[in-house]
Amino acid sequence: MHEEFGPLADPFGDPGDPGNRPGRLAVGVVGTGRVGPALGAALQLAGHRVVAASGVSDASRRRAEALLPGVRLVTPPQVLAAADLVLLTVPDDALPELVAGLAATGAVRPGQLLVHTSGAHGVAVLEPATRTGALPLALHPAMTFTGTSVDVARLAGCPFGVTAPEELRPVAEALVVEMGGEPSWVPEEVRATYHTALAHGANHLVTLVAQAMELLRTAGVAEPGQMLGPLLGAALDNALRSGDLALTGPVARGDVGTVRKHLDRLATVSPDIGQAYRAMARATAQRAVRNGSLKAGPAAALLDVLNEENH
Template sequence: MTRARRSPAGPVPPPARLRVGVVGAGRVGSVLGAALAAAGHDVVAASGVSTASAERAARLLPGVPLLPADEVVAASDLVVLAVPDDTLPGLVAGLAGTGAWRRGQLAFHTSGAHGLAVLAPAEERGVLSLALHPAMTFSGGPEDVARLSGTAFGVTSRPEHRAVAETLSLEMGGEPFWVAEDDRALYHAALVTGANHLVTLVAEAADLLRAAGVDSPARVLGPLLTAALDNGLRRGDAGLTGPVSRGDVGTVAGHLATLAERAPDAVGAYVAMARRTTERAAAAGRLKPHEAAPLTELLDAAGQDVPR
């Protein structure tokens, strides 16, 4: 466990009305800026280089000037860093190199994958740093501001700054929960598995239904997936249904044969998910060892034939 360091800025009270700058007026940054404005803060500047960012800022942050990132930081008491995960380290360090950061500022990033370590160059200059990750999918539209209400915010901060982090999350409509610095990557991997991979699975299922002649996959999948999601959230592995949970090796073998013939690109995903489902069903006692073994053998053999 990484031992918490005391920020050079020291303990501070919960934030008052602040001048807010948004670095990265993308889908997330513009929405959080709008939420902070609705909470009574003054959004004074934003940065965004794409046409889409400019249009989004004009829609969600009307009248807010688009400036270079260092000028946004210079104008702000609170800096919102809403940029891609891989961009964040270089941005924070680059702003430190320009002398943009100043003692007493607040800054939070919205990355789920990063914790506080990425903000070290700002902390070293006296900035109070926070990691606030809204666990929600953003479209960048005005409806996202309303969706923030009740959204879980993964919060990481120095212990003495926790009240500030929680207050800002609440002001944006979120429900803060604590994520330890060392757990940020695992936390983010969990969300990617549950949300991003879910969209891929749904789209894959819809494509297979179209190949099977179903004109409206959403009409078929909607009730089924809604029930499956509810079962999974409420019951975990106990909510599992389908041929793997029943040990129906013949059905799974038939699926693999059909997919190999009609949708070969889908075989790898089916094998990977069926194997993991078998493992979880066995661990939960849904499958006895003698039922899981032939499934595992079948899937291992099928996996060897999947192109890498």
């Protein structure tokens, strides 16, 4: 690791001790989408000062004006010139090119804290800037953002996936605590697994719920959300508490006849949802077999039905 990280091992002291307030930093935000302004606002509430931000679209500029009033909007190199701590809150795929460009143009200063919020990347993506002396941190808030002031309040207790050089771990965790979050250490080598888990759980959950609502509307249910709310809320709570042991329903019970009826109906109503149902039912059966709630015989019969081409 870089020896220059050593002296900054814990520049903030104890963020929970009112008598030991962290040093105040000039903060810059590169990318005023939904995440950057909220994190900048949270850092301002902690006593830091957002001095500059960059945003191109009209929506980005409006968000900056709403959450970071009075903060000047400039180019990314100008943001880095003004700030001690820079939040890089751009889309995942744009981050490598942004970092490489800033490093190549000499915009990055030695000792500057460079923080990105991408869940998919660790600190390796910041290597071009690290070589010029920047201090790299990856702080990913595990939350969906609306781009409004409500996001700042939601940061209270929000888990953050934290990746940093070991020497900078106290700095990274202190920043998360200052924003109201709860730091969770994610080693660099498993960062992709971490982000896959979050995307699979959150994004595909939305698809699953939307499909269930679509089917209920087809069945004539006027308020599908109202019907699904208690059921899905209980299922999510049980799954978070008990994992696979929370599995219920026809697949977990091995009710082959019921599953066949579902597939027959989906072939008529929505073949696309039928494909998703089949994939999730296979995965559910496999997990139910592993935890012992579904025996091998019924599981084999169930998988035969799920694999039938006419469905």
